[in-house]
Amino acid sequence: MATQAGNLLKLDTRVSKRSNMLLEQSTAKPRRDKVGLGTFAFLFAEIIRYSQNRVLGIQDLEAKMNEIGKRVGVRVFELLMWREKNVHRETRVLQTLVFINTVVWRALFEKQADSLGRSTENDDEYMITDNEPAVLKYISVPKEMSSFSPGAFLAGIVEAIAECCQCPARVTSHLVPAEEMPLKTVILLKFDKEVMEREKRLESGK
């Protein structure tokens, strides 16, 4: 009986040693943390195909990609707060946008997002533009699905980070093909009413 228990114990320690190794791996930036674009492209294409089989329309597909992006965004935010130097969690709208534009984009895609702008019609809408999102490089949307924007994944990441910075927004992505930039994507953030009111109060409080 005792030897049997002893053997069971040995098995247990073997299993926990493996999970210990996983937990003891450093979260500091490892030197080889890049993933090949081709590898990611295959995975991303399969994610889109998998989601397509489980939804009933283009809007649902965009919503599903958005949700997947949100899960990525939450984890990216935590990791960035831990790894990057000279960052602190932003709470104001403009600082959050700049944070997304520079730190997040640089950590994910090694470049800054190409432009940041405010919509002229509604002052609660802001736009982040990326002229050639790396994750969308090999995707061509067929004509029968021309309203689908595969940048919904990026929109999900941005939405999660905006929410983590206490500026919840509804984020959508739109493909605006331009000269020489057939994949130009604009990510539109529409901040909630409470956020805009809070901003007004903070501005006037100053």
Add this chain to the structure above:
Amino acid sequence: MIHSVFIINRSGGLTYNKNYTQQVAQLTSNEALIFAGTFHGIHALASRISPALKGSAARDLGIQTIDTKGFRLHCFQTPTGIKFIAVADLMHASLADVLSKAYRLYCDYALKNPFYNLEMPIRSDMFDAMLLELVQEN
């Protein structure tokens, strides 16, 4: 100057067909399908009757070029059985490197496109554009 490009899938069906000049005969879609099937057949015949080769030369045993007075047809078969065919003028002796670049473009813009189903005709704007660029370089 490359006149046209065909891509034939593993079962002999036509996956892609594009003409780049006006001089080449404009095939109807039916004729193009028949061409693809016929070529697939004779390519297979050629690899069967070929004498056994050793080592690295043993792959791509099928037809590589067909010469006529007016044009030369080049064929490049990938290890997965897909054939890239280019109809070009007599200037180039071998377009194998151009066709292998076309294979690379296929891997990028067709295989990584979530809206492309394998072995079906390729309908991708980006693939068309990049292939046009490659053809115009030659």
